[in-house]
Structure formats: structure tokens, C-alpha cells
Amino acid sequence: MGRLxxxxxxxxxxxxxxSTLLLFLAGEMMPGDFASKLLGASATPETVEALxxxxxxxxxxxxxxxxxxxxxxxxxxxxSLTNGREIGALIASRLGNTLLLAGLAAAVAVPxxxxxxxxxxxxxxxxxxxxxxxxxxxxxxxxEFFFAYVAIAVLAVELNWLPSISIPRPxxxxxxxxxxxxLPVLTLVVTSTAHVARMTRASIVAAMEQDYVxxxxxxxxxxxxxxxxxxxxxxxxxxxxxxxxxxxxxxVGLIIVETIFAYPGMGQLMVDSVAKRDITVVQAxxxxxxxxxxxxxxxxxxxxxxxxxxxxxxx
Amino acid sequence: MKPExxxxxxxxxxxxxxxxxxxxxxxxxxLIDGVSLQLAPGRVLGLIGESGxxxxxxxxxxxxxxxxxxxxxxxxxxxAGQPLGRLDPGAMRRLRGREVAYVAQSAAAAFNPAQRLxxxxxxxxxxxxxxxxxxxxxxxDLFARLGLPDPARFGGRFPHQASGGQLQRAMTAMxxxxxxxxxxxxxxxxALDVTTQIEVLVAVRSAIREEGMAALYISHDLALVAQMxxxxxxxxxxxxxxxxxxxxVIDAPKSPYTQALIxxxxxxxxxxxxxxxxxxxxxxDAAYGEMKVIGDLTLSVPEGGTLAVIGExxxxxxxxxxxxxxxLPWSAxxxxxxxRDLAPELRRRTRAELKDIQLIHQLPDxxxxxxxxxxxxxxxxxxRFRGLRGAAAREETxxxxxxxxxxxxxxxxxxGALSGGQKQRVCIARALAAEPRLIICDEVTSAxxxxxxxxxxxxxxxxxxETGASYLFIxxxxxxxxxxxxxxxxxxxxxxxxxxxxxxxxxxxxxxYTAALLEAVPQLSPGWLDEIAARRSLPDTARKDHAV
Numbered sequence: 110m111g112r113l114x115x116x117x118x119x120x121x122x123x124x125x126x127x128s129t130l131l132l133f134l135a136g137e138m139m140p141g142d143f144a145s146k147l148l149g150a151s152a153t154p155e156t157v158e159a160l161x162x163x164x165x166x167x168x169x170x171x172x173x174x175x176x177x178x179x180x181x182x183x184x185x186x187x188x189s190l191t192n193g194r195e196i197g198a199l200i201a202s203r204l205g206n207t208l209l210l211a212g213l214a215a216a217v218a219v220p221x222x223x224x225x226x227x228x229x230x231x232x233x234x235x236x237x238x239x240x241x242x243x244x245x246x247x248x249x250x251x252x253e254f255f256f257a258y259v260a261i262a263v264l265a266v267e268l269n270w271l272p273s274i275s276i277p278r279p280x281x282x283x284x285x286x287x288x289x290x291x292l293p294v295l296t297l298v299v300t301s302t303a304h305v306a307r308m309t310r311a312s313i314v315a316a317m318e319q320d321y322v323x324x325x326x327x328x329x330x331x332x333x334x335x336x337x338x339x340x341x342x343x344x345x346x347x348x349x350x351x352x353x354x355x356x357x358x359x360x361v362g363l364i365i366v367e368t369i370f371a372y373p374g375m376g377q378l379m380v381d382s383v384a385k386r387d388i389t390v391v392q393a394x395x396x397x398x399x400x401x402x403x404x405x406x407x408x409x410x411x412x413x414x415x416x417x418x419x420x421x422x423x424x
Numbered sequence: 425m426k427p428e429x430x431x432x433x434x435x436x437x438x439x440x441x442x443x444x445x446x447x448x449x450x451x452x453x454x455l456i457d458g459v460s461l462q463l464a465p466g467r468v469l470g471l472i473g474e475s476g477x478x479x480x481x482x483x484x485x486x487x488x489x490x491x492x493x494x495x496x497x498x499x500x501x502x503x504a505g506q507p508l509g510r511l512d513p514g515a516m517r518r519l520r521g522r523e524v525a526y527v528a529q530s531a532a533a534a535f536n537p538a539q540r541l542x543x544x545x546x547x548x549x550x551x552x553x554x555x556x557x558x559x560x561x562x563x564x565d566l567f568a569r570l571g572l573p574d575p576a577r578f579g580g581r582f583p584h585q586a587s588g589g590q591l592q593r594a595m596t597a598m599x600x601x602x603x604x605x606x607x608x609x610x611x612x613x614x615a616l617d618v619t620t621q622i623e624v625l626v627a628v629r630s631a632i633r634e635e636g637m638a639a640l641y642i643s644h645d646l647a648l649v650a651q652m653x654x655x656x657x658x659x660x661x662x663x664x665x666x667x668x669x670x671x672x673v674i675d676a677p678k679s680p681y682t683q684a685l686i687x688x689x690x691x692x693x694x695x696x697x698x699x700x701x702x703x704x705x706x707x708x709d710a711a712y713g714e715m716k717v718i719g720d721l722t723l724s725v726p727e728g729g730t731l732a733v734i735g736e737x738x739x740x741x742x743x744x745x746x747x748x749x750x751x752l753p754w755s756a757x758x759x760x761x762x763x764r765d766l767a768p769e770l771r772r773r774t775r776a777e778l779k780d781i782q783l784i785h786q787l788p789d790x791x792x793x794x795x796x797x798x799x800x801x802x803x804x805x806x807x808r809f810r811g812l813r814g815a816a817a818r819e820e821t822x823x824x825x826x827x828x829x830x831x832x833x834x835x836x837x838x839x840g841a842l843s844g845g846q847k848q849r850v851c852i853a854r855a856l857a858a859e860p861r862l863i864i865c866d867e868v869t870s871a872x873x874x875x876x877x878x879x880x881x882x883x884x885x886x887x888x889x890e891t892g893a894s895y896l897f898i899x900x901x902x903x904x905x906x907x908x909x910x911x912x913x914x915x916x917x918x919x920x921x922x923x924x925x926x927x928x929x930x931x932x933x934x935x936x937y938t939a940a941l942l943e944a945v946p947q948l949s950p951g952w953l954d955e956i957a958a959r960r961s962l963p964d965t966a967r968k969d970h971a972v
Contacts, residue, residue: 320533327487328548328598329520338547342538418538418582 113414121407128399129181133174135395136388143190143386164190177392186393191385196393200375204397206277207363207374213290214297214359219352222302226309226348231336233314241306249303253362257296257369264292275370293370301358308351312344319343345416353409357402433505434462435605435638436486436524441499443481443490443662455481455494457662465605468632468639470653470670472646472685474873475844478662479642483608486640487524488516504605521548525599529611531591535583541594542579548602559601566597569634570627589620596628600635607632608640613648617736617900618944625651626957644873646685647946650674651953658682674948686948688878696910698925702727702894703748703862708757710740710747717743718918720757725862730888730895732909732926734902734941740918741898745864748896749783762861779809782855786867788847792839798825798850799835805857824853827890828883845876849883856887864896869904881907902945906930914938 144160145152161167168176180187186196229241248256265273275293277286316322317340325335364376371377379394414420438461447453456478463469471479484491485501488508501508504523508516520526525548528534536544545566546559554562560579567575570593583591592612599607612628613621629652632639641652649656649670656673658666658681666679677683701724710718718740725731735741746752748759750770759766761781767773785791792801802821806812812820822832828849839847848868855863865884869877881904888895897908905912906926913923914937922929922938933939943956 320528320530321536324526324528324534325536325547327489327520327526329517329522330547330551331517334551338539339536343536345538416538419584 113420114411117407117410121403124403125396125400128403129178129396130174132392132395132399133170133177136392137170139383139386139388139391141386143388146386147191164188164193166190177389181396186396187389189382189387189390191382191387191390196390199390200378200393200397203373203375203378206372207367207376210290210293210297210367210372210374211356211359211363213294214301215356217294218298218302218355218359219305221298222305222355223309223348223352225302225306227313227336227341229306229310230313230317231332238310241310245303245306248299249307251300253296253300253365254369256299257292257366260292260296261369273370275372277373293366293372296366296369297359297362300362301355304358305348305351305355309344309348312347312351313340316340316343342416346413349412349416350409353405353412356405360398360401360405434502435465435504436461436463436640437502438462438482438485439499439502441482441485441501442497443478443485443494444497445492445494452495452497455662456485458499459659459662459664460499461657461664461667463606463638463640465638466636467655468641468653470649470656471640471642471659472644472649472656473659473665474644474875476661477659479644479659480610481662482659483610483640483642484526486606486608487520487526521602521604522552523604524606524608525602525604527592527595527599527607527609527612529614531595531612532583532588532615534595535591537583539582540579541581541583541586545579545594545598545601548598552602554602563597563601566600566631567594569631570594570597571623572597587620589616589624592616592624593627596624596631600631600637603635604637606638606640608642610642611644614643614645618902618946619736619940621648621946622944622953622956625953628652629953630957645946646674646874647948647952650948650950651946658685671950684875688874696726696729698910699726699728701725702762703896704760705744705748706758706760708744708747708754708759710743710752710754712743712752716918718747718754721915721918721920723913723920723923725894725896726910727861727894728888728892729910730897730908732897732899732905732912733915734899734905734912735915736900736941738917739915741900741915742866743918744915745783745866745896745898748864749781750778775809779858780861781864782858782860782862783864783866784848784851784855784868786870788844788851788871789839791851792847794839796838797835798837798839798842801839801850802835802854802857805854809858820857821853824856825850827856827887828853829879843876844872845879848872848880852880852883852887856891856893859891860893862894862896864898866898867900868897870899870901877901877904878907884908902942914941 142157142161144157148157148160165173177187184197186200188194189196189199225241225245229238232238261273264271271291272289273292275289277289281289322335322339325339363374364379366372367374367376368380375394375397379391382390382394438459440458440460441456442454442458443456444452444454459478459482461469471482473479481491481494485496486503488501488503488511490496496509503519506519508519511519535541542560542563545563546554546556549559549562550556563579564575567578572578572590572593578586578590578594586594596612609628613624616624625648641649643649653670655667655669657664658673658679660681666673666677666682673682674686677686703725705724706722708718708721709716721740721744723731723733733741733744743752747754747768748766750766750768750773753768761777766777770778799818799821802824803817806817806820818835821835825832825834830846830849830853834842834846834850839850842850868884869880872880884895885908887893895908897905899905909926911924912926912929914921914929916937922934924934929938930942933942946952
């Protein structure tokens, strides 16, 4: 089992390395140039070139890639092209905000989705099942931006219950921060719950068809015990995989949701940097998103191993 | 309906029970049709019949369970005096596990793979209010009595860490743990090898007797039931055909169906004079990747005769068939067919070699394309190997179908419209279409009911006389061997342990393994299991008059 984990870890590292290459190439191919964006239309070619030179863009792409990789190994994310500041410091403040938002969304979405999926499976073909089905169908078909704007229109503009812009400021109480976060969290929860709920239901329904569930029934066990002791441990592996996929969904959804609510997180930073053609910042943000995604998937594999006695203990 | 000593309230009373399931085209299908039975505490009733006879449906009805869409349309089932159909679900659930327990055919699938065995075994006992320590002690005691290795620690294993025979015994322990008064055994040893089966049978029977539990023992094997039960009920198409004490049913069967079932076991072949070999396997090695399956195997098939290859699961017998067909290239050794060496790889064999060696599979359902009519399946072989098309092919297909005792009009049907025995006959006709000199029969009767299997064996014998084809007959069924083989080869772990003429090997087994295999084949004779148990000095406290 130890070797299995090591091997997964190694694959994860390779994937991160591959993603740095992809990000770098994507940055190279991005049309437009930060210097002309920054200096405006009136800048002379000489000043543009001088700015480019000062950021070290005269070196060959290969040299810049290797320099970037070398920096990454030391925990140095590089300098912003636009303002020449450390990207690490730039991101540090944003990362905390993003983790808060994503964490809150996950803390609500995952248990909610598991509960809905389990209920739908246990009461299969009842009104509960049908309600969950309809609800998840609707939400899975709703894009984040659409739901976000509808939520703003109704909850912020019409009813005036919540702020439409989610900018936590220093000095706000916890309660105020939470209030500010309700709309983005709601948007992320609504748009990410459906997949997990449906997969949970499907996994449990499949497990209920297994012989051992029939055995448990013939042993005269109450339904609750059958679900808790015999079904859930066996669906843990597939469901944990979906949960992780949802977390990844949330990470992707963040970029859009942060922009809509002007929330000062990583997603917004990334979108702003794309507009400014600040490629180094885009790459750094992209790398963090990619690494998170890869880590989450590795975690799903590990969980699958942990939940499977065949893999956990040798014959 | 049968005399009981000191007639108390029967433990299980089924009265004119009818169970229906929704059938094709709306008309309900009657699975159980007016069956009545009574079972006194401590008695064992064997239920036997072919697949679809309603054995399992009746067994589950004793637990108050009806599967997918089934309805009880008449009659009633009383367990310990309580009418199962009229109890509320909670009360019914409390009867299960406590009053009546169930042992399934496939214990491997019946255990939760994510939980240790002990936790599953004591679960019902805990739910009945037994203390955890008490339940564990009881489980360990049962493990010991069922002959499981290292009883104190056996329960710590996960299901994947135990063998099929061990799981079957563990499931018996699980059923017994809460001391129910009735256990339903549903084909508990059908998935096991004969040598494993006999260990499980001995262990289970002594445990039932020691515990004084009543049992419904469901099986399609008359010999097994005869060893396990006090009385036998024969079911067919959901109806009771015969019911009585074991000896009476076996020695003096009243219904023609029971007589046929008993007769099906007596088919014996007159051996042919030995002939020159058509197939010679020398020093064969074969492996699936790293896993070596066959090592240094040498055997031969007589021309126009049958070599039966016998072995338990994992012995490499099916792999041998695959290697000879060219489906699994061997790594060392040689295979000579009709005086010429065969290439290990299928694509390096000549068209004539492919035509001359045909394979019939164990499961006709999987061997026939469900979307291709019987005529098309046979026609493809005719076109490929004999270049017959159009009217000539249709004529030949009809002749082949008649040859395997099928109506030529079946050519237009899809396999789904045929019974299991008919499908296997179609597979035989398809093999014959190539006019092969050697047919490899891989467990061709294992998936069939006894009477259907008997028919297929008779057919194969007759076809051999008609066509002169040689057979390599792979099987684990000793009854089938006796009725079709001229020579036998016994395989164990990829090697040969015994071989020779049928009579020589069967009458005087040359090695202990073959002797143990032969001894483990269930016999109808009374006391057969007792003799075995005594000879093996397994813990069997069998006493006919065991107090209840």
C-alpha cells in the first residue's frame, strides 16, 4: 500500500510538471503584450521595448521556462510583469480569501449533496427521489453566471436582503463577512451539488442491488443499519471520487463567481491579469489551480485505497 | 400430510401456496402452484428440481420474502404459528435471522466486502440482544465446529481473504449465530469443487444436527439432498411432484419425473477399443502473463474416441482447451494433430486445421450472438469452412438441426427464444457444421439441468458414432465422464496426476488425489456421507436419533 501511495504521488508530481509546461506555452501563445497594454496607445516602440527588456523578456522562451521552474522549486513564483512586484505576496492575500470562499461552499455543498443523494436512493421512486431528480436536473443545467445574476436581481436588488458585491473589508465582524459571502457561496453550492447528489444516488442504488444487501435484509437488520453498515462503506470509494470532482468544480466555478461578485480572490486576480496580459501572474494562478486539481484527484485515489480492504490489506 | 412423531405445532407450515410473477405479455406466470408442506422442529427437508422449478422462490417464501414483482395469490406460510403474509414489515423483519435464516449459493457475493467476517457473523445476534462478547464466543465456537482454520482469528479476515468453501461455512455460521429454529440453504455447495463441497457438507450437516435446527435444503443434485435431508420434495414447474422420506423417494420413486432424475445418473458408456491418437500434447507449458497455468503436460486423444480431462477449478483444464484451439499460444512443448505439429498462434494455422478443431463452450448464452438467428450462426460456419451458401447452406443447416434433434424451423429464431438445452444443441450443430475431426467440449453440460445434460451427453455419444469425430471432453462432473469417456486424464494445478482407460482410473485410482476426487462425488446410497465423514475423522457427531 505504501508503494501504491508513493507511485500515485510520483504521478501527481509529473502531472504538475506537465501542467507548468502547458501553462508556459499557453502564456507564450497569448496574443497581445503587457507592455503596450500598460503604456497605452501613445507609447513609443522604444519605451515598450525598454519595459519588456527590464522584465527579462528578451531571453529565449526555453531559458525563461527553466528560470521559472527553478524559481518554483525554491517557492518563488516570480515577478509580476505589470508592476514588478513579487507574485507570492500578491497571491498570499488573495489565496486566503479564495480558500475561505471555496471552503465554505464545499462545507455546505458536500454534506447537502450526500444527504440528497442518499435520501433519493433509499426512497427510490418516491416523491423525494423525483424532487431531487428535478432539482438536480435544473441546477446542473444552470450556468454559474446565470444563477449569480438572478440571485443578485432577486435577493440583492429586489428584496435588498444581501449585498450584491462581496468585498470583505478589514474590521468587519465575522457575521458581516459571512453575510457578504452568502451570495457567492450560494451560487457555488447550487451549481456544484447536482453532480454529487446524482452520483451518490447512482452508487447507492447499484450497491443496493448487490447480494450482500439482500443478505443483510434476510438477516432481519433494520433498514437504517443496512444503509449505514453495509451500503455506505461500499459506496464510499465512488462517492469520494465524485466529492473530489465537485471540489474541483468549485475551484473552476470560483473564477466566474469571484469576478461576478468582485470578490478579491485568486480567480478575480487571474481574470484581471489576463486583461492586463500579465502573463507571469496568470501562469502562477493557473499553476495553483492545476496543482489543487491534481492534488484533489490524488486524494480521491488515496481515499479509494483506504476504503477498499482488498487494496488496504494484502491477501 | 406426513406422519410426525408427537405432532406439535409445525415450525414451518406452507398451505396450498401460490406465487405469481408478472409474465411476458401481461399474463401472470405461476411460479409456485399449490404447494403444501410442513416441517417439524429439527427436521431437514430437501427441495429438489431443475432450474425454474420454484425451489428458491419457495425457500425465500419461508422467510416471507417475495422477489421482484412476485405476489402471493393464494395460500399461506406460517412460521412458528405466525402467518407471514399478514405480519407488518417490522414484525416480519424481527422473525428473520432470529427464527429463520438463509444461506445463499454464492457466499462470496453474500458477504459485504468492506467488513470483517466476524462483524457480519455476529450482527444478527447483537440485534437480538446478545452481548458482543457472548456473540463472539458463539461465533468462534461455530467456526471451530464448522472446521474453519484458526477459529479464534478467522473472523478477523475480510471476505476476500477466505476461500469459497470457507466463506460458505462462515455464512452457515452467520445463519446459525442467533440460534434460529429454521435455516434455508439455497444450493449452498453448487459453486464449490467436489472435494471442497464434501468438507462443507460434512461440517454443515453435523452443525445442523448439534444445534437441532430444522432446515430446508435446496439443491438440484438428488444425491446431495439424499445425504443431507430426512425427507425429499421434488418440485417441477412450481408444482409438487413427489414428497416423502428420503429412502422411499430414492428407492421407490412414484412419479416418472423422479424416476427419470434418478435414472439420469446411471448412463454408462461401453468403452471403445483403443485407437491411434489424433491429438498428442507433449510437455505443454502455458501461462497468462506471469501466472503459469499449465506445466509440462502430456496427454493424447484417441481417434474417434473421447478423452475426458477432469479437474477442479484452477486446475488448468479450460486453459488446455484454449491452448489447443489456438486462443492461448503456449510457451513450450508441442501439440501434434493428425500427425502434424500445430502452430501455437491461431493466425499461423491453416484453414484446414481451423476447420478440423472446433470448440463448444460451457455457456451457450455467451457463445451465441443474441442478435444473430440460429440459421445465420450455423450458416456462417458453413460458408467459412465448407463454402456453402444460399439454398445448399439452408438445406445443410436443416440437416444439422435435425441431427442434433432440433426442429429445422428453429433456424429462423434468435437464441433468446430457445431454452438452455436447445442453445447448447445449436452450439453443437455449429461445431458440426465444420465437419471437424476433433471437438473440444469445455464443460458443455455444467450449466444444464440434469435431465437436459443427460440428453446432450446422449446426443454427443450418438454424433460421435455417426461422424467419427474425436472429443476432448473437459469437465468437473464425474457422472458425465462415466457416460462419455473412453480415457480420462486427471489434472491438478496445471499438471497431470493420473491418466488411462476410464475403467482403470475409476475402478482403481492410481494416486491419492484421484481417489479423493472420486470419493467426493456424491452418491445416492444411504450413509455415503457418514462413511466419508467417519473415514476422514472430520468432526461429525451425526446420530440418526439426535434429540431435538
